[in-house]
Amino acid sequence: MSRRKVPAGAWITGLLVGALAAVLVLSLQARKNIPAGGLAAGASAAPSVKASHPAAPKAPEHKVPAGSGTGRRVVYSVGQKRVWLVGADGKSQRTFAVWPGTVTPSKGAYSVTFRRETGTGSDGVRIENAVYFGAANAFSNAVDGSSPSPDPSLRTGAIRERAADGKAMWDFAAKGTPVQVVG
Structure with a gap:
């Protein structure tokens, strides 16, 4: 009877798969925070001593800028590169963060003058959810999801948003909605 020799690669693969399976089983047990043998009578799954972990850092609060008007409006901070969609209650x-183009709008009060569902931006990028205000500025998101730095040789008033933020802006800012630009 002939004996077949198992290639070394098969042994290594088998050992690797076994090791990964063992690690998976152990990690699932650790995740449950229950010893492998189960709990002793009257024991609790909760640790008896709380671990001393530093508190997770809080996400920065981005409050609506003071002096940005009242009532339902869009607020755009040029300095913070951030937009707020503010309800009638002022909250x-x-x-969300935005990526401005090379033409910065002056501080002041505007309103949404025009909206375009799809098109091509002044930088040649396919856009959607374009909400225009002032003479040459618009909030929009790139169809391909990009948010590149604008080409400094182009004069573009595009203020780019992520796709989900562009949709939220589109749903919020109908024609005539106030837009307040702050520093």
């Missing part, structure tokens, strides 16, 4: 319903 932020949503805030």
